Amino acid sequence: MLHLLSTLKNNDKVGLMKKNIHPEYFPKAKITCACGNTFTIGSTKEKIQIEVCSKCHPFYTGKEKLLDSAGRAERFKTRKAKAKTTVRKKTVKRALKKVKKLSTKKT
Numbered sequence: 001m002l003h004l005l006s007t008l009k010n011n012d013k014v015g016l017m018k019k020n021i022h023p024e025y026f027p028k029a030k031i032t033c034a035c036g037n038t039f040t041i042g043s044t045k046e047k048i049q050i051e052v053c054s055k056c057h058p059f060y061t062g063k064e065k066l067l068d069s070a071g072r073a074e075r076f077k078t079r080k081a082k083a084k085t086t087v088r089k090k091t092v093k094r095a096l097k098k099v100k101k102l103s104t105k106k107t
Helices: 001-010 067-106
Strands: 025-034 038-043 049-050
Touching: none
Parallel strands: 025 049
Antiparallel strands: 025 038
């Protein structure tokens, strides 16, 4: 590995970035969250404002709000029960029609 590093240092074309095309890099960029939390990271911007960080995001804090799945399940069950009753009515009507057709054909 040392041989590889020494060849990279000696050869100007290998391992160097082109000049004047890359943005300036700030190794200690300051990140400020809306909750007031601040921390530093490496970035191409010196200061960054964010709305949510790991200190205030509901997933990481354990204060995640869940959807009312019980209410949805109850609505589904009522729709399913209603559909069963309407299907039964239709099947009864169809059966009565078949009985009428059969009774008219025999007479």
